[in-house]
Amino acid sequence: MRFNFNSSEPIYLQVAQQVQEAIFTKTYLEGEQIPSTTEISRDFHINPATVLKGMNLLVADGLVEKKRGIGMFVAEGAQSKVVEKRRELFYQDEVVKLISEAQKLQISQTELMELIKRGF
Template sequence: MHFNFNSTEPIYLQVASQIEEAIFTRNYAEEEQIPSTTEISRDFHINPATVLKGINLLVSDGLVEKKRGIGMFVAQGAYEKLVKKRRELFYQDKVVQVVAEAKRLQISEEELLDLIKRGF
């Protein structure tokens, strides 16, 4: 993990997104323990409350679960949830824009599909 303290993105969101990315890339497997709030705050000189705020976002999204007295673990099904979430974001952020631009350029659906196949 590394954090950009000069970024406009809050540190707690950076914590959440980096752990989420590690789950998505399977650096943290389902049911595997993730670094503790204390470890992250100590290693990266971040306030523990800030780290906890980021991790709590993942808990509320169902990606991480707290096991009292043991630690934080990647939740069962977390990878699938992230794939579903990212596919929807891909659709919203990329596909919708590509289709809109294709319409402005008067590219037919068939032509667009041909272009996508060529790019694939």
């Protein structure tokens, strides 16, 4: 994990994103225990409350589950949830923007599809 302490993005969001990325890339597998709040805060010199806030976002999203007295674990189906979320973000952030720009350039749907095929 790497954190940018000079970023305008809050550290707790960076914690959540880093763990989510590890779930996405299967660094942390479903059912597997992830580093504890204490471990992350100690290893990266981050306030434990900040780390916990990030972890709680993942719990709320159903990606991580807390097992009292044992630790935090990647929830079943978490990887597919991350993929689904990223696909939707890709559509919203990239595809919609691409179509809008194509329309401004008067590129037809057929032409756009050909450009995409060419790029693949």
